[in-house]
């Protein structure tokens with residue numbers, strides 16, 4: 053579909069890949085709208101499993117550095133993702149970690165808060181809606197009449213793309229916003245390719261979401277925390293001050309405060325701000341500094357009101373955090 | 384560690400095998416009260432275990448949760464966070480922030496399966512040298528009972544390399 057007609061000079065070889073992701077990133081590329089036609093004119097898609105029928109073998113056949121820019125979305129969840137990440141790194145001049153999962157682990161990395169086989173046990177063992185009396189679980193090897201087949205193995209944890217290979221650009225966001233995606237494409241097309249392996253954040257702002265938030269700050273402390281499905285926020289007033297846990301103070305700007313404008317607290321998809329290395333701990337700081345409690349007992353009560361602090365503060369960035377994942381007992 | 388050997392009761396007895404590991408505690412103390420309290424314990428020659436390495440900060444409100452986690456990541460088995468009593472903070476409200484961040488951080492650590500008891504928090508005034516000495520004794524025993532944290536090994540048990548501490552520095556703005 054995006055392949056240029058043969059014979060036309062197409063300077064840019066573009067690839068897109070999905071690892072542990074939902075597919076939303078692939079869709080977000082389409083959000084650039086009519087500019088897609090421009091992209092078609094200047095680019096040749098050489099690998100895009102979501103939209104085209106190239107195989108891994110095709111990619112393996114390319115010369116090293118053949119792909120000008122590879123937009124890699126999704127975290128590293130299985131041995132397959134890891135293998136393809138290495139393959140695409142070798143074949144790409146510019147490797148871009150595209151979206152929250154590739155850059156910080158994203159939603160799938162919340163699995164790092166469970167034991168390594170926890171998901172398997174739930175999905176194939178203890179799910180209430182499950183009927184699996186013989187306890188059949190997926191295997192990585194199976195003998196068939198055609199010989200032994202091998203499937204990729206799930207890793208014990210979710211990693212960021214840059215934990216596995218060198219990454220040139222990082223475009224955060226779940227999903228990245230169309231205008232910013234386009235500005236990055238234009239940058240690459242104009243030859244503005246940075247030095248390798250700097251994992252530079254592009255297609256985003258460099259301050260916090262609060263910086264672009266239109267809501268008014270009344271300098272009031274949080275009286276009590278409210279779950280978003282149990283209360284309606286007052287328009288125009290800082291959501292955090294109203295008691296809705298908002299990741300804005302610790303989250304990188306660039307989305308244009310989309311969720312907040314729609315009345316939903318920031319979920320943190322753009323990852324940590326430029327200054328903070330760890331999004332969740334930055335939120336502990338920000339939220340802990342703004343409680344109305346005047347004594348310790350009340351502070352503890354207020355803290356207890358927050359459901360699942362780790363999952364909320366690190367919603368998109370467990371894999372990128374200093375804590376990274378649940379500690380396992382040692383044998 | 385700057386402790387005088389004379390006060391090091393560990394080294395006077397032969398170490399049984401179970402005591403070959405000693406808890407390592409990083410104690411963040413605020414300058415105005417708790418550090419002076421620790422000083423007080425020292426000048427009064429109170430005896431307490433040498434397991435706590437003291438880091439002086441201007442105010443307990445300065446103890447960013449990242450510092451606590453950095454201490455764990457850097458090899459601490461326990462972390463102490465001490466400041467002025469509520470109402471006494473030199474910067475008026477600094478310890479109010481500490482008072483909320485500590486239980487919040489404990490909850491986060493718990494979800495990562497790091498025992499909340501490794502984060503010890505107490506107010507120590509400049510006059511409470513005895514309280515400080517007692518606190519270090521208690522903290523040492525509490526962390527000893529929990530055992531070594533073994534941060535890198537327990538991450539590697541999930542086939543992942545521990546994140547380097549430089550990760551805390553944040554990334555370049557561009």
Ligand code: FES
Nearest residue numbers: 413442466467472
């Ligand atoms: S100065 Fe001691 S807690 Fe603020």
